[in-house]
Amino acid sequence: MQKKFGGSAIFLDRSDINTDEIIPAKYLTEVTKEALKPYILEDLKIDGFDPKSDELKKATVVVTRENFGCGSSREHAPWVFEVNDVHTVIAESYARIFRQNMFNGGMLAIELPKGDIDQLIALQQQGEVDIDVDLPAGVLTAKAGSENKQFSFEISEFDKALVEAGGWVEFADARY
Amino acid sequence: MGKTLAEKIFASHLRDEPFTGAKVLNLDRVLCHEITTPVAIADLVWREKDRVFDRDKLKVVIDHVTPSKDTKTATQAKILRDWARRHEIPDFFDIGRNGVCHAIFPEKGFIRPGFTVIMGDSHTCTHGAFGAFAAGVGTTDLEVGILKGVCAFREPQTLRVNLNGSLPAGVYAKDVILHVIGQLGVNGATDRVVEFRGEVVDAMNMDARMTLCNMAVEAGGTSGVCMPDMTTVDYLWEFIKDEFTDKAAALADYSQWVSDADAVYASVLDIDVSNLTPMITYGYKPDCVKPVAELAGTKVDQVYIGSCTNGRLEDLRQAAAVLKGKVIADSVRGIVSPATPKIFQDALAEGIIQVFMDSGFCVTNPTCGACLGMSNGVLAEGEVAASTTNRNFNGRMGKGGMVHLMSPESAAATALTGVITEASSLK
Ligand code: SF4
Numbered sequence: 001m002q003k004k005f006g007g008s009a010i011f012l013d014r015s016d017i018n019t020d021e022i023i024p025a026k027y028l029t030e031v032t033k034e035a036l037k038p039y040i041l042e043d044l045k046i047d048g049f050d051p052k053s054d055e056l057k058k059a060t061v062v063v064t065r066e067n068f069g070c071g072s073s074r075e076h077a078p079w080v081f082e083v084n085d086v087h088t089v090i091a092e093s094y095a096r097i098f099r100q101n102m103f104n105g106g107m108l109a110i111e112l113p114k115g116d117i118d119q120l121i122a123l124q125q126q127g128e129v130d131i132d133v134d135l136p137a138g139v140l141t142a143k144a145g146s147e148n149k150q151f152s153f154e155i156s157e158f159d160k161a162l163v164e165a166g167g168w169v170e171f172a173d174a175r176y
Numbered sequence: 177m178g179k180t181l182a183e184k185i186f187a188s189h190l191r192d193e194p195f196t197g198a199k200v201l202n203l204d205r206v207l208c209h210e211i212t213t214p215v216a217i218a219d220l221v222w223r224e225k226d227r228v229f230d231r232d233k234l235k236v237v238i239d240h241v242t243p244s245k246d247t248k249t250a251t252q253a254k255i256l257r258d259w260a261r262r263h264e265i266p267d268f269f270d271i272g273r274n275g276v277c278h279a280i281f282p283e284k285g286f287i288r289p290g291f292t293v294i295m296g297d298s299h300t301c302t303h304g305a306f307g308a309f310a311a312g313v314g315t316t317d318l319e320v321g322i323l324k325g326v327c328a329f330r331e332p333q334t335l336r337v338n339l340n341g342s343l344p345a346g347v348y349a350k351d352v353i354l355h356v357i358g359q360l361g362v363n364g365a366t367d368r369v370v371e372f373r374g375e376v377v378d379a380m381n382m383d384a385r386m387t388l389c390n391m392a393v394e395a396g397g398t399s400g401v402c403m404p405d406m407t408t409v410d411y412l413w414e415f416i417k418d419e420f421t422d423k424a425a426a427l428a429d430y431s432q433w434v435s436d437a438d439a440v441y442a443s444v445l446d447i448d449v450s451n452l453t454p455m456i457t458y459g460y461k462p463d464c465v466k467p468v469a470e471l472a473g474t475k476v477d478q479v480y481i482g483s484c485t486n487g488r489l490e491d492l493r494q495a496a497a498v499l500k501g502k503v504i505a506d507s508v509r510g511i512v513s514p515a516t517p518k519i520f521q522d523a524l525a526e527g528i529i530q531v532f533m534d535s536g537f538c539v540t541n542p543t544c545g546a547c548l549g550m551s552n553g554v555l556a557e558g559e560v561a562a563s564t565t566n567r568n569f570n571g572r573m574g575k576g577g578m579v580h581l582m583s584p585e586s587a588a589a590t591a592l593t594g595v596i597t598e599a600s601s602l603k
Pocket residue numbers: 240276277278297299482483484485543544547548565566
């Protein structure tokens with residue numbers, strides 16, 4: 001079943017955020033996804049960022065910079081987003097394994113050029129940013145205050161099929 | 177037009193291409209450890225698909241936290257152990273026979289030229305040292321690998337790194353790969369296979385080649401690879417001698433995977449290592465790299481020698497050569513984890529373990545140990561480690577701890593003085 005995308009955005013304005021920052025290794029002893037929930041972004045180093053903030057609790061979209069999710073292959077990183085209802089990540093670029101893990105779980109890892117990410121981040125000044133994802137059209141609409149901006153994005157046919165199937169296990173099981 | 181090693185492996189293993197550019201490959205090896213596999217097992221059970229595609233192609237180890245340190249890690253080990261028994265997986269390595277995954281699987285001869293290998297572990301790229309395509313994946317890819325024996329990839333382009341010249345004394349594969357990552361940056365090889373070539377690689381033994389390939393992922397690479405040659409054949413010979421009439425025949429067969437002379441590369445990086453000095457990381461990203469000499473004098477609290485990067489016999493030999501007859505600084509805790517039982521025994525036989533113990537090092541059982549701060553050897557807030565591992569991320573070896581990556585020789589020299597030290601300055 002396809003997941004719900006879009007919603008309230010949180011901005012992580014830094015490149016090279018690694019999976020140890022998204023979910024520290026000491027929590028890898030958990031054997032259920034739900035148990036990871038409180039530890040989201042616990043070790044993230046960005047000035048002013050608070051992993052316990054209401055803003056993060058409310059967020060269902062993460063907007064960030066280059067090489068997001070680098071480091072360990074742990075799928076606990078997409079899972080900690082999933083169990084916190086963050087099903088959409090928008091970044092300039094991703095580490096390969098993290099990106100694949102997002103689509104394998106039926107979630108979205110959207111790539112936008114730096115200029116678009118700059119505009120999205122600037123939009124925060126107008127207030128809370130809400131992002132709507134139109135997957136078939138490949139269009140993101142970001143709303144903040146009275147401003148309204150659109151960005152087009154591309155994902156591959158394969159990634160789209162994974163999202164529609166609800167993930168790689170479903171896709172592969174039906175086909176192989 | 178010629179093909180790269182990776183392109184040859186993709187072509188020979190292609191099972192399906194459901195959409196242009198999405199290549200589904202048949203897998204020769206699916207490797208499993210107790211951290212990322214239990215969730216895949218639980219999901220397969222929940223889906224009522226608790227099956228394995230081929231028990232002989234699965235290789236399973238408990239390595240990250242062993243012996244188990246608490247109820248949670250004991251449960252992870254139990255899930256993996258019960259599953260391996262239930263499916264009668266012949267190659268399952270439990271305590272007493274276990275070691276760090278990327279050291280023990282090659283040592284058992286499980287990785288061969290031309291193979292496709294996945295594991296729920298980012299440093300799976302290590303196995304490319306044998307001329308295999310070996311990629312770290314998440315738990316979902318692992319789950320499908322276990323059940324169906326396939327994995328999907330966007331066909332990676334190849335980035336060729338030519339290592340020319342000759343290594344100066346005291347400069348090792350670890351120094352070379354740190355330098356390469358410094359050049360490429362942490363995402364300079366994303367979605368690429370990093371092919372290590374040149375006379376420096378030709379002269380390296382398999383331990384050193386594994387160190388090179390191990391850290392390809394720190395530049396974002398999908399797999400590191402070295403070309404199979406007589407060094408590869410020699411290493412594998414005891415496992416393959418029934419398959420070939422002689423070594424020359426094995427070499428002829430494995431040579432089919434070597435990249436063609438007219439293969440096309442996404443990019444080429446030429447590095448002359450002749451003037452390279454021992455390297456070290458600073459900061460929290462593996463591309464923050466400097467000569468050790470520039471950080472000399474920085475105080476450290478713990479020295480760790482081990483891991484899938486530098487816990488092999490060759491690494492222990494290099495460290496022991498520095499430590500022999502000396503005692504480490506009072507201010508430092510030294511920990512060494514030989515990566516496998518065989519390495520431990522060989523080191524014992526050579527007297528290396530004695531050297532470590534005489535110098536004041538704690539020798540642990542084969543395990544990932546201090547490398548990822550979830551087992552033994554965790555750093556306290558504000559502490560600094562000199563480590564032969566592969567990641568210096570914030571909190572990697574313990575919350576609030578700082579990690580400097582370096583070669584075993586540099587780590588040993590640092591243990592003796594208690595401050596970051598280039599080994600040559602001790603002589
Ligand atoms: S030694 Fe460290 S990097 Fe290697 S597999 Fe173990 S935890 Fe991962």
